[in-house]
Amino acid sequence: MTKKSADDLRSRRWFGSGPKSTEHTAHALQAGYSREEFEGRPMIGIINTWSDMNPCHAHLRERAESVKRGVWQAGGFPVELPAMSLGEGYVKPSSMLYRNFLAMETEELLRCHPIDGVILLGGCDKTTPALLMGAISMDLPTIYCPAGFTMGATFRGERFGSGTGAFRWAPELVAGNLSLDEWQTLEQKIWSSPGTCNVMGTASTMTALAEAMGMSLPGASSVPAMDSRGHQLAAAAGRRVVQMVWDDVKPSDILTDQAIINAARISVALGGSTNAAIHLIALARRAGSAFSLEDFDAIGRQIPVLANVQPSGTYIMHEFSDAGGLPALMTQLSDHLHLDCMTVAGTTLGENIQGARVVDKDVIRSLDNPVATEALAVLKGNLAPNGCVIKPSAASAHLMQHRGRVVIFEDADDLAARIHSPDLEVDENSVLVLRNVGPQGGPGMAENGMIPIPKVLAEKGVRDMVRISDARMSGTSFGTCVLHVSPESWIGGPLALVREGDEIELDVPNRTIHLCVSDGELEARKADWTPRAPHYQRGWGLLFSQNVNQAHEGCDFDILSSRAPTPEPKIHGKI
Incomplete structure (x- = not known):
């Protein structure tokens, strides 16, 4: 038994209101449809x-x-x-x-x-x-x-996934272990x-x-x-x-x-x-x-x-x-x-799911034989009071508890300009910090969170290190990347207060992330913090910046996520 009749259809307001419907009906006829095709x-x-x-x-x-x-x-x-x-x-x-x-x-x-x-x-x-x-x-x-x-595709005899394969082989290109011709072959195969x-x-x-x-x-x-x-x-x-x-x-x-x-x-x-x-x-x-x-x-x-x-x-x-x-x-x-x-x-x-079955038990594992124990961890601490995330299953086990000196990049442009500089003062124990790439700071929170391994370390064989940002990263990315730090640095979140020479302590098992400075020092830095100029003065960019909420809230607009009802449009015929 159906719950609606033709008279109950929402579209009936356009097509079933007598003379008021003439314009709507006439346009449907103009498109070449007969009444029998759309009425009711x-x-x-x-x-x-x-x-x-x-x-x-x-x-x-x-x-x-x-x-x-x-x-x-x-x-x-x-x-x-x-x-x-x-x-x-x-x-x-x-x-x-x-x-x-x-x-x-x-x-x-x-x-x-x-x-x-x-x-x-x-x-x-x-x-x-x-x-x-x-x-x-x-x-x-x-x-x-x-x-x-x-x-799917293969490269050097290995089957690789789109996105993930490119990220995997990029450090080899940076380190000089991959020729430009090979890289272009990889590009051809990523999405074929x-x-x-x-x-x-x-x-x-x-x-x-x-x-x-x-x-x-x-x-x-x-x-x-x-x-x-x-x-x-x-x-x-x-x-x-x-x-x-x-x-x-x-x-x-x-x-x-x-x-x-x-x-x-x-x-x-x-x-x-x-x-x-x-x-x-x-x-x-x-x-x-x-x-x-x-x-x-x-x-x-x-x-x-x-x-x-x-x-x-x-x-x-x-x-x-x-x-x-x-x-x-x-x-x-x-x-x-x-x-x-x-x-x-x-x-x-x-x-x-009745009748569904696992054909290959190595591809789809059972609960007693998992690929990894955790795919998502939410960390909190003085660096991320509202939380940040990490993907342990795609990270390095030896970095799940780590303390290191920070190397700071102020934004995506600064990262691009300096990450592969031979003069970058960095070692494998450093913590790379990228800020001003969040919802408002990005603007739009781009996928900058898988910060590249600096060339000086890639050449030494380093393939992972702790990286922290208020950005996102592609789902095809991997590595020990702490993401979505909230509140973001652009609006004065604690990530904005980190300074060169500071140390950050990461403890994924205990779900903490800590900037190793005193509360008093953080308060003093906050008092000295100066907001950056807005990216936009008009248009969608301004509307976005004025309304977007933070990562832990879903980056939606409050005016859109509200459950308050929006009225149906009024239908006014011209005849």
């Missing part, structure tokens, strides 16, 4: 982040056609709505600067048009959380369809087809979390971009979302506190990107959940890494997919999941 049918918006400037999404034009096929099959009326595409490779100074932009655009595209349900097409890092954030706030029946990941990074970077992490929260069809996050199953799932999503409109199944019915906790537990079991610590909190707040950074840390202590996928493990996403993908991993974690959570498929999470 659910109008399904397809938010598409295809762009010539985002090759990870190069195939989403065709994917949208598959969605449309499914919508037509189920008796709906599909309409495609292009939205800003946040391609990691080109968007500067950081795609994170525009995550909230896309979230706002998604919400308003859905609000101002006669849309009854929505399919979200994305995949590249920030597109997944942005699309979901906007759709959650609009709260129409929604399914997220991930783009899938790019092809449409699709997102094929490791457990931010893209694969966030698409997996969308599925874990119940916002994607079962198995959707484990399908390669060029696999025909992607089109099959897109068509299935088109059919399913039409039924969701009739049944009035919305994100608010799916995204419970338990669904958010499921996502966090799966994130750490995947060895997921540290960026999830920002995006999941933002998504949770949009959904009205109080999930926090402290909750993430508690889960990080309980759940080990089960996915043996780069950068925490050995394999890439194709092997993870062949081993059973996310549904199989969830069977290994079933005792720790809320299996009664409902999903967009109309079934529970538990029902979705």
Whole structure:
């Protein structure tokens, strides 16, 4: 029994109001559609982040056609709505600067048009959380369809993942162990087809979390971009979302506190990107959940890494997919999941993973044979009163407790200018500090957190050292990198008060990070601190700087994360 009739459709306000509807109906006829194709049918918006400037999404034009096929099959009326595409490779100074932009655009595209349900097409890092954030706030029946990941590659006889492979081989280029020709060969292979990074970077992490929260069809996050199953799932999503409109199944019915906790537990079991610590909190707040950074840390202590996928493990996403993908991993974690959570498929999470099985037990491990014990740790101390994060599974064990003298870089430009200088006073015990690269300072909190190993040390064979910043790092990155220091230095956080010659003590097992100076000295330095001039005087940059909150709060805008209702648009006909 359906809950809605044709008269109950949201789009009916545009198309079923007598003379006031004439303009809207006439424009649909102008587009070449007959009345039988759109009158009384659910109008399904397809938010598409295809762009010539985002090759990870190069195939989403065709994917949208598959969605449309499914919508037509189920008796709906599909309409495609292009939205800003946040391609990691080109968007500067950081795609994170525009995550909230896309979230706002998604919400308003859905609000101002006669849309009854929505399919979200994305995949590249920030597109997944942005699309979901906007759709959650609009709260129409929604399914997220991930783009899938790019092809795999080998280099020097080794299979490597996109992003991770480049980061791994970069120190060899700096040290002179890799020729320019070899590097260019590596560049050719990093992303050799449409699709997102094929490791457990931010893209694969966030698409997996969308599925874990119940916002994607079962198995959707484990399908390669060029696999025909992607089109099959897109068509299935088109059919399913039409039924969701009739049944009035919305994100608010799916995204419970338990669904958010499921996502966090799966994130750490995947060895997921540290960026999830920002995006999941933002998504949770949009959904009205109080999930926090402290909750993430508690889960990080309980759940080990089960996915043996780069950068925490050995394999890439194709092997993870062949081993059973996310549904199989969830069977290994079933005792720790809320299996009664409902999903967009109309079934529970538990029902979705029935029949899933692990094909390769080295790729998808069991709880008694994990890849690593921890994928995320939240540290606090006088350097990060509101917290910071580190990914132990991708770091060096011997650096988990470390004290060293700091070498400071004032911002990304200073880092680029001096990091490989032969005169840099640094040794393998130093702690590299990069500041003014946070949400406001960056601006936009770029992925500068995997600070390069200085050339003078790379030439000596050093491949890791403690690095601390208020930036993020790519989910494909690795190393002993402390990230998301909050509050950020740009607004006067303690990182701004660090001076050359200071020492910082890192203690991951005890979850502390400490600047080794007295409280009185810190207070004196704070009194002498001078704010830096703002980056922007107008436009989106100014709006962002005035509204973005800190990393531990999800870097959202308070005006967007509010649960206060936004009224539906008034419909005024011209006749």
